[in-house]
Structures are given as C-alpha cells and as structure tokens.
Amino acid sequence: MRPDGPRDPVAGSDDGPSAPYPIRLSGPVIKGFGRGSKELGIPTANIPAEGLDEYPDLSVGVYYGVVALDPARFAYEDDAPILPAVLSIGYNPFYKNKTKSIEIHIMPPLSAPSPTATADGPVTFHKLPDFYGTPLRLLILGYIRPEFDYVSLDALVEDIRVDCEVARRSLQRPAYASYLAAGRADEEDVRGQTSWLTGFES
Template identity: 50%
Template sequence: MAEEVPTGTTAASGTRPLLIGPGSGPSPPYPYRMSGPVISGFGRGSKELGIPTANLPVDNSLTPWISSIPSGVYFGWASLLLPSTHPNYAPASGATWSLFPMVMSIGYNPFYKNDTRSAEVHVLHKFDADFYGVDMRLLVMGYIRDEKDYKGLDELVEDINFDCEVARQSLQRSGWRVKELGDGGEFEGGWLVEGEFEGEQAEKASL
C-alpha cells in the first residue's frame, strides 16, 4: 500500500506535500555531498526573514553536480565541526562533528534578483552564537520545490517555513534518518562525521 502523504497549504503555492520521497529513503541520484567553510552571505536571512543561513561557496569544479541540478529548495543533513567552546557544541556519539537537519536554497532567488548562484543553508536548530569559518558538510537527500518569485516578503517567509516543516517530517522517517544520530535511523551517513575536515572535494555521494 502506498504511503499516505499529508499536505498543507501556503498562500503563494497552494496545496503542498509535507513528505518527500518514499519512506524507505532517498532515490538516485540522491544523496549528494557538499562541503566547505561557512561563509557570510547576503546579510538578510536573520535581519529580514528571521531565518538565518550558513552559506557555502558554489564552485562547479568542486561540486560538478551542482551545475546540472535545477535551482530550487533541497533538504538533508548538515554536520558542523564546532569548536568545543561553542555553546551549541554537541557532537554525535564517538565523533567530533555535530549533526542537524537542514534545508537549502540553490539558485538565484528571484525575489531578491541575485546575479550570482548561491547555496544558502538553513540549519534547523536555534544557535546561540555564529559559526562563520566553521567547516560544514552537507548530505543533500532530496528536492522540495523550484525557486520562485513572490508578491511580498510574507509569502516568501511562509513558503520557507513550510519548506522547513517538509524537511523535518521527511527526515523523521527511519529510512531518511542517519544512523549516526543513534536514535533508530537506518540511513548510512558516516561521511558526515568521519575524521577532521581536510578540504576534501565535494562530490556526489556513493553511499
């Protein structure tokens, strides 16, 4: 029997599914890998939207898959190599990396009419301090929706908040939850927490 998919609505997008993909886990070509140091972005995530972002540089030579995927909103897992002095330092068991669910926008953000394609990551956790310069790894598990323009800021924020809920609910399923969290997840996400950051090239995952 097919999994029943709950839905919700937003003013700009109408009825939307709250779950992405089958309960068993992501389907090819997912997941994708991306990594690098957290850089400053456009400075509007927290100030204008109330949705802070941790951005990564987009380099087609390091992430060859990123030039061939559509612009839009994606979701998956983020790991951060936070220093032990950071107030949110909480590494996964037996590791030095801290794991969090995330949503990310890859594209030009038509509402703001960006000239440069960017990767803006919203980690689904309330942080008590910034972490610019910290090494971050991303395991991109799936695609939520295409990017679009909006009539106003309220519509944009509503859709982003819905994206966050889609990510939370989708990643709660055991087939999508990484084993390394130690709470019953079945997906092998060992790359997220292995060793120290060595500037490895981001690449399509072959887990």
C-alpha cells in the same frame, strides 16, 4: 510566482534517498547576502557554490538534508553531531540574485519542538551562534520544490516556514532518520555517508 494550492506534507520516497541523492557538499561557512537573519529572520549558513560544479544537472530549488559542523570549531549545545537542514540552491528570484548560492538553514534536532510548526502568531526560526569560517559538511537527501518569486516578503517567509516543516517531516521517516544517527546507522551505505559527514580532521 508560487502556484496556489496546498503544499505536499513530505518530499521524496518513503523508501529513502534515490539517485542522485545523497549529494555531498562541503566548505567553510562564508558570509552571504546579509538578508537571512536581518531582513527575513531566517539564519543561514552559506558555503561556496563551487562544489556544485560536480553536479551540473542539479536543479535550482529547495532541498532537505543533514549537516555537520567541525567540532573543533563549533560544538552544538546538545552534543548532536548531525543536524537536520533545509536549504536553497539558486538565485532567489524574489531578490533577483545574479550569482548562484547555497544557503543552508540548520534546524534543531528532530527530538526538539519545532519553532516553525505553526503560522499562528510571530514565526521564529532556529538560530545558532555565528560560526563563520567553520568547516561544514552537507548531505542533500531530497528535493522539495523549485524556486519561486513572491508577491511579498511575508509570502516568502511563510513558504520558507512550510519548507522547514516539510523537511522535518521528510527526515522523520525511518529511511532518512538513520542519517541523523551518527555511528548508529544499520545500513553500511548510510554508515559510510555519516562517517564522511562527521569525519573532520582534528
């Protein structure tokens, strides 16, 4: 069960990602368990979990990072090539999944208002049109927390809402925000990562 007590507002060092991050994962967006949008109201983009074979020591849990979708298949309305994301890797103890999955919730640009900023009233999560089959690339930049079981669906949704806010605040720090600035990053290693992220073949 999730431990009691307040959550940390950010995750990871203010100096930027440290080993083993950034971690690269990619694949076509596939159908998941069908619960994200329908039952939880939290749209997710799932990609095949086989890419995790390259990272056998990666813990299950919740992470934050940045994603890009192949613009030949999906164009974001604000023409933002890289978007912030929060994701889970694991088995989701609340649902007792038997297979490991990668479930990515793509958030709006950090310059846009956050739909998950407050728990007052109905909670809404960012939703994009369906893009099954679209190639997706993901850079994991940090770890937020382990997986937990929950006493109720509402408790699970609230913790995911907080995950979104932790991810947003973590990515707003300068050392992480540079990963969202395709073609404008100052450091060579960050430019290399964002070039890979957006380097879809036409």
